[in-house]
Amino acid sequence: MADDMTGGVPVATVARVGVTLTVNGADYRLDLDSRVTLLDALRDRLGMTGTKKGCDQGACGACTVMVDGKRVLSCLTLAAQCEGKDVTTIEGLAADGVLHAMQEAFVRHDAFQCGYCTSGQIMSAVCLLAEGRAGSDDAIRQFMSGNLCRCGAYGNIVAAIREVRDAGGHDA
Amino acid sequence: MGASVLRPDGALKVSGEFAYSSDLWLDGMLWGATLRSPHPSAWIRSIDIGPALAMPGVYAVLTHEDVPGEKFYGLENKDQPVLAIDQVRYQGEPVALVAADHPETARRAADAIVVTYGEREAVTDPRVALERRMLVRHQPVRVGSTFSADVVVTGEYEVGMQDQAFLGPESGLAVPAEDGGVDLYIATQWLHVDQGQVAPCLGLPPEKVRLTLAGVGGAFGAREDLSMQIHASMLALRTGKPVKMVYGREESFFGHVHRHPAWMRYEHGATLDGRLVYVKAEILLDGGAYTSSSPAVVGNAASLGVGPYEVDNVHIDAYGTFTNNPPCGAMRGFGAVQACYAYESQMDRLAAACGLTPVEIRIRNAVSQGSRLATGQVVDTPAPLAEMLRDLDAMPLPESVSRDLRDLPGGVGQTTHGDGVRRGVGYGVGIKNICFSEGFDDYSTARVRVELLGGEPHVLVHTAAAEVGQGLVIIQAQIARTELGIDHVTVAPADTQVGSSGSSSASRQSYVTGGAVKTACEAVRERIEKDGRPLEVILQDGPIEETREYRHRRTFPMDPVTGQGDSHTQLALCVHRAVVDVDVELGLVKVVELAAVQDVGKILNPLALEGQIHGGTAQGLGLALMEEIQVRDGKVLNPSFTDYLIPTILDMPPMQLKILENPDPNAPYGLRGAGEPPTLSSTPAIAAAVRNATGLPLSRVPIRPQDIALA
Ligand code: FES
Ligand code: FES
Numbered sequence: 001m002a003d004d005m006t007g008g009v010p011v012a013t014v015a016r017v018g019v020t021l022t023v024n025g026a027d028y029r030l031d032l033d034s035r036v037t038l039l040d041a042l043r044d045r046l047g048m049t050g051t052k053k054g055c056d057q058g059a060c061g062a063c064t065v066m067v068d069g070k071r072v073l074s075c076l077t078l079a080a081q082c083e084g085k086d087v088t089t090i091e092g093l094a095a096d097g098v099l100h101a102m103q104e105a106f107v108r109h110d111a112f113q114c115g116y117c118t119s120g121q122i123m124s125a126v127c128l129l130a131e132g133r134a135g136s137d138d139a140i141r142q143f144m145s146g147n148l149c150r151c152g153a154y155g156n157i158v159a160a161i162r163e164v165r166d167a168g169g170h171d172a
Numbered sequence: 173m174g175a176s177v178l179r180p181d182g183a184l185k186v187s188g189e190f191a192y193s194s195d196l197w198l199d200g201m202l203w204g205a206t207l208r209s210p211h212p213s214a215w216i217r218s219i220d221i222g223p224a225l226a227m228p229g230v231y232a233v234l235t236h237e238d239v240p241g242e243k244f245y246g247l248e249n250k251d252q253p254v255l256a257i258d259q260v261r262y263q264g265e266p267v268a269l270v271a272a273d274h275p276e277t278a279r280r281a282a283d284a285i286v287v288t289y290g291e292r293e294a295v296t297d298p299r300v301a302l303e304r305r306m307l308v309r310h311q312p313v314r315v316g317s318t319f320s321a322d323v324v325v326t327g328e329y330e331v332g333m334q335d336q337a338f339l340g341p342e343s344g345l346a347v348p349a350e351d352g353g354v355d356l357y358i359a360t361q362w363l364h365v366d367q368g369q370v371a372p373c374l375g376l377p378p379e380k381v382r383l384t385l386a387g388v389g390g391a392f393g394a395r396e397d398l399s400m401q402i403h404a405s406m407l408a409l410r411t412g413k414p415v416k417m418v419y420g421r422e423e424s425f426f427g428h429v430h431r432h433p434a435w436m437r438y439e440h441g442a443t444l445d446g447r448l449v450y451v452k453a454e455i456l457l458d459g460g461a462y463t464s465s466s467p468a469v470v471g472n473a474a475s476l477g478v479g480p481y482e483v484d485n486v487h488i489d490a491y492g493t494f495t496n497n498p499p500c501g502a503m504r505g506f507g508a509v510q511a512c513y514a515y516e517s518q519m520d521r522l523a524a525a526c527g528l529t530p531v532e533i534r535i536r537n538a539v540s541q542g543s544r545l546a547t548g549q550v551v552d553t554p555a556p557l558a559e560m561l562r563d564l565d566a567m568p569l570p571e572s573v574s575r576d577l578r579d580l581p582g583g584v585g586q587t588t589h590g591d592g593v594r595r596g597v598g599y600g601v602g603i604k605n606i607c608f609s610e611g612f613d614d615y616s617t618a619r620v621r622v623e624l625l626g627g628e629p630h631v632l633v634h635t636a637a638a639e640v641g642q643g644l645v646i647i648q649a650q651i652a653r654t655e656l657g658i659d660h661v662t663v664a665p666a667d668t669q670v671g672s673s674g675s676s677s678a679s680r681q682s683y684v685t686g687g688a689v690k691t692a693c694e695a696v697r698e699r700i701e702k703d704g705r706p707l708e709v710i711l712q713d714g715p716i717e718e719t720r721e722y723r724h725r726r727t728f729p730m731d732p733v734t735g736q737g738d739s740h741t742q743l744a745l746c747v748h749r750a751v752v753d754v755d756v757e758l759g760l761v762k763v764v765e766l767a768a769v770q771d772v773g774k775i776l777n778p779l780a781l782e783g784q785i786h787g788g789t790a791q792g793l794g795l796a797l798m799e800e801i802q803v804r805d806g807k808v809l810n811p812s813f814t815d816y817l818i819p820t821i822l823d824m825p826p827m828q829l830k831i832l833e834n835p836d837p838n839a840p841y842g843l844r845g846a847g848e849p850p851t852l853s854s855t856p857a858i859a860a861a862v863r864n865a866t867g868l869p870l871s872r873v874p875i876r877p878q879d880i881a882l883a
């Protein structure tokens with residue numbers, strides 16, 4: 001794949017940057033056009049396709065990942081901004097082949113159909129518990145509202161998050 | 173069977189490992205891009221591909237001249253050019269293709285192609301198209317001759333153009349093969365109908381166009397027509413390299429058909445005590461530039477145009493028009509959805525005119541087993557609509573309007589102090605045909621193989637049926653397990669190496685592919701029983717394999733003049749009650765609760781079934797309150813998720829569900845297709861609830877804030 005992403009700008013003026021991305025605990029040294037998003041870097045440069053692109057403009061949440069423990073939309077984040085930060089994607093949630101409690105709960109509650117939104121939903125949900133914002137069903141809905149699910153699995157998503165909250169004491 | 177068995181693909185989907193079509197990757201592959209028409213109607217005077225071809229990294233630039241075989245394709249009529257020839261008929265019509273070594277390069281090269289257009293008049297008003305008889309189909313329904321009554325209510329209704337808005341945009345990977353053919357990995361609803369359209373356009377025999385289903389990020393009808401299947405294959409064959417195409421969100425709005433917008437005029441006549449005497453209706457559905465599945469959409473709107481009610485005199489004209497608007501085709505509930513919104517709005521008007529409650533008027537006219545539909549078709553299986561309405565009515569209502577401002581319309585924005593907030597309750601009833609209708613030879617094929625693996629019997633189920641999120645993979649496995657009593661069941665990836673399964677649409681796969689898997693399993697079982705030896709012993713001689721086709725009861729075309737005919741094989745009912753709070757000053761609506769009763773004949777998997785009902789309901793909610801592709805003069809104004817809104821988790825309220833199991837003796841296990849009916853009834857229920865809260869007539873969906881606040 002060519003690395004030229006010149007978008008009509010003469011090549012010489014497109015800044016290239018060397019970035020070290022720490023993804024799921026491993027370091028990757030990349031030479032990138034400075035405008036490459038974290039989402040494209042993950043998917044197209046690192047081959048980590050678990051993070052999904054639904055809109056590429058911050059409107060759907062499918063691309064949600066964790067950066068230094070906080071959820072961000074990777075389509076609105078430049079890869080170059082993530083130098084020195086810890087990026088966690090859906091591929092990094094399971095430990096030693098054992099699914100994260102949230103992943104298990106999503107399976108158990110059938111909290112998806114096509115599954116295209118699911119990586120983003122789960123990353124959001126994991127962060128939501130860490131943020132302490134999953135106190136009630138209303139709160140869960142409020143703070144999950146950036147993650148669209150066109151299949152409409154919302155009721156089961158709330159149920160899955162509630163269960164992990166209650167089991168793990170991650171939240172109020 | 174009947175248990176909430178979990179999805180076999182679930183673990184992959186929650187860990188990011190499930191390979192959607194957009195995730196496919198081959199070393200050395202190229203990226204395809206599409207140049208689309210900016211005009212809804214224009215002559216193409218010239219196309220200069222020179223500047224694009226000259227760009228470094230570009231491998232191919234193709235126009236209609238490069239289409240190797242037939243130049244036109246289509247689901248029901250081959251009227252859509254693979255690439256525009258001399259003219260464009262809608263904004264977004266594909267004109268040229270590029271393959272390059274980077275997606276950005278491909279995009280820029282497409283932009284560098286110079287097309288000279290001569291703009292011409294665009295017909296964008298379907299009423300004008302109707303006057304000019306630019307019709308894809310006109311289907312009348314004529315029964316009886318009494319068209320006067322004591323109580324008469326009339327209404328004009330409009331439904332906006334809805335988008336399926338699946339979350340995973342169109343994508344696919346075409347790989348040139350050594351035999352001169354192509355292997356296509358694609359997210360689609362129907363592999364074989366894709367193959368049947370792609371192969372002739374490539375000038376190849378079908379066996380040289382092999383399709384494999386890649387992970388599907390939602391479908392809802394939008395993947396029934398082709399998007400880039402032919403395009404990616406053309407680029408792959410031309411360059412000799414694998415070519416991947418992925419639409420962005422904006423392109424996706426132009427890359428698939430939408431739900432037909434509708435203009436409907438209804439007149440209902442009834443006795444003083446609210447019994448229907450007649451229904452007259454004119455239903456106008458805009459099909460846009462090409463045929464797609466408009467004929468089926470018109471057929472559904474016509475045959476189900478009065479809803480699940482008994483009425484002896486019917487005069488319906490349903491029309492599908494050709495215009496220069498975006499092409500419309502299949503979306504969940506196709507045709508039946510639009511009519512349902514109108515006839516249910518009418519039933520509420522009739523209730524008011526007769527002094528009856530919305531539930532009572534519906535019960536008085538409800539179909540039941542033995543009723544005759546407007547098409548003359550007799551409902552010959554259970555249709556307990558009155559009972560369903562009573563069950564719905566008996567469900568507890570949510571608490572009255574909340575005092576917590578955050579719970580009111582506007583949410584944490586706290587736009588109200590509660591003074592302008594009104595509660596409303598509304599009901600909706602829908603009837604949907606399951607499976608393909610009107611004489612279509614609708615079947616599915618299943619291959620079932622039992623063999624010894626590691627000393628134990630294993631079942632392999634192979635069909636071409638597309639799992640689009642509905643849970644079909646589990647249903648197939650559950651059926652095999654039940655029929656054969658063998659625990660180890662694997663469902664092979666869907667591809668064209670086995671016969672067609674038909675489309676994952678019309679709520680038909682559990683029925684038809686379920687039936688095929690069941691029948692193939694029975695054939696395997698028969699062989700085992702005939703043999704008489706223990707299974708493990710038989711299998712030592714080699715695997716047992718049986719392939720079977722399954723067809724549902726035959727259906728018949730509608731009479732072109734009277735609309736009469738047994739056009740449907742199965743009918744399914746769903747009823748909804750919606751409770752809403754409306755801020756009448758700001759026009760904001762909050763759906764507080766939705767309750768539904770649906771008869772599914774037989775529950776195969778409760779979890780997957782509830783998912784279908786929730787999802788269908790949510791899409792109906794979207795149509796009621798927010799979803800519309802806004803088209804002005806043939807141009808789409810809002811092709812993005814910031815401007816085309818779909819329901820979020822905050823918009824979708826908790827649901828009460830009651831599921832009935834009155835078996836249909838004609839269907840495998842007695843089941844009824846379940847995915848579409850809830851999409852029909854939730855829209856009119858919500859619209860009725862908003863009318864109930866506001867007292868406004870609100871004859872158009874989606875209901876926009878200004879429709880309430882500025883009324
Ligand atoms: S892809 Fe990032 S929010 Fe939609
Ligand atoms: S599961 Fe399909 S979009 Fe959420």
